[in-house]
Amino acid sequence: MTPIDFRSDTVTQPTPAMREAMMAAPLGDDVLEGDPSVRSLEAKVAELLGKEAALFVPSGTMANLLAVRSQTQPGEEIICDENCHIYYYEAAGFAAVSGCSLRFTRGERGLFTGDDVERLVRHDDEHFPRTSLVCVENTHNRGGGAVWPIEQLADVYGRSTELGLRVHMDGARLWNACAASGLEPADFAEFTDTVSVCFSKGLGCPFGSVLIGDKAAIAKARRLRKVVGGAMRQAGLLAAAASHALDHNRQRIGDDHRRASALAEAIAEIPGLTVDASRIETNMVYFGVDPSLGTAAEFCAKLDDSVRMLDESPQGVRAVMHLHITDDDVARASDLIAQAAGATGSPA
Template sequence: MAEVMTETEPETTWSSVRYNFYSDTQTKPTRAMREAVLEAEVGDEQLFADPTTLRLERRVAELLGKEAAVFMPSGTMCNEIAIKVHTDPSDEVICERSSHIVGYESGGPAMLSGVMLYTLDGDRGRFSAEQVRTAIRPAARYMPRSRLVSVEQTANLAGGSIWPVELLDEVAEVAHQAGLSTHMDGARLMNAAVAAGVPAARFARDMDSVWIDLTKGLGASVGAVLAGGGDFIEQAWRWKQQWGGAMRQSGILAAMGLYALDHHVDRLAEDHVRAARIGEALAGMPGVAEVVPVETNIVVFRTVEGFPGGPGLAEAAAEHGAAISVRDERSCRIVTHLDVDDRDVDVLLEVMASLLG
């Protein structure tokens, strides 16, 4: 995804942003969340002596219906460690083409686990059990071994689409029958749970590992929690230690996560309503060719030739103080989150109408 603004962009570019629809990763911790940190009991996390982190891990394990969980610095680390635990070098991981592990983890699966990625073209980020069946390689001396199926809930770059429970069940069944493990990148699993009215644990039921991000819709500033069976988490801990992810008084961070789980889950519904409103308004603009059906907090849309598109549109929006991200030469992505309200949506839509109307 060619982003117009990147982490290397001068600070002034970001500081001119007044309406930030670039990503739900842009949220800043609220005052109440910061206050929760002041009260956090802390200890040495590497020695399992940080009570707040332990509380967060137990809470997320329960939320996801798993035996155990481990606090990680980031979602990327959750994905990379899960792949490492589930596979051996030269194995193959089946996943969707637009998934984060393919395009946005700096080639980590190849470097850290020595695995190959077998990418499927999904329907808005979701693939079928039949596609998995076809992708699983027969046992042959000269072929890589298919070892893991990885899904992304919601499918971010495909427009925040939700994997329905039945589809997940079918995909997991095919994987497990063939002896493969299953992993869910749940960066936005709580968005799916709120939008679909399905408990996160039900979505994750047949996943051997699953994680949630605390820094996206939930609005914390650092951290993700990886969950799975006791044995899986024990192995995950070993890689976390080896890769430098073990922490010390991490309760300072975990307290934000606990606060987010208490206060920022139900409100995701507001983000979804705002995203739906944006999608509907865009669909009515002459310069918009297609809006991917909006299911959660992400709006991906393509513009008509002759109107600004992709990078040109994001640049023009930025001149009005609105940040959106670029999907490709003609498409952009708009994301709603804790730090944008109805008034911000009004302004964004005015800007979009002026560019695409």
């Protein structure tokens, strides 16, 4: 039987309808006269987020890289959470390409406050780097898929703006934040200067991100995209898939959240595994493994033929719901996880 793949919401395959949409896309040279499918996706996403302009890029990492590089100068500092994706998983692009340092907030589940920004911003002193940017992540991946409460985001944005700082949101999973909160993308984007969104997570597209912001920020990012080799030619093939994902796969994201809660509730009943199911907000389940069951890596390895998950820390495991996961998968995985932990699981 094919293993149930909970490693990430990035593991999905394009559906036949998405492949058809790609084949039907009108194309042009996006670096010369522009590609109509790319332009239409950029316009659609800019409107959805209520911002002036948008730029299509291959990945979330590139969108974040361009956001940071276009809103900072080498030697400046960025305020962000110590577990954010930009710091943890993007090969230190903030340092390698932007020449910036980071100053960390250490809030619960990756969230922080306007007070944190005020405490961490550097004062004008030649010893210090200048602070220029604040980065928030919504939903917060290593924060367990946490959603930013809108008042908290408004507070961070208000204080940052007063201090002359720009605010970038890594919104790789902004769609999940919207499904969980009932808010629209523009409601969150209002309290940011730039936002990156991904089509390759909960929306089930194989690639693609968009960086959204004001005209000046996006014009800068467009030049920088060329510098890092991210300007593509008949990229409408990709943009059409992203557009299809946006039109067809956004409405079902709530199902992923419901399934994540169901999995967490089952895991909470298994001796030796710990999770607070009431804290599951979106599509991610992080749970703890008691050392009597081995390390998280050993626990995952034991299940790898049937249920694939990632060890995220020595005793912590992550399971993520996505387009290909069904209610049956969740029920079956719950039993298999219980068996691997030495509990019996429910009768088949």
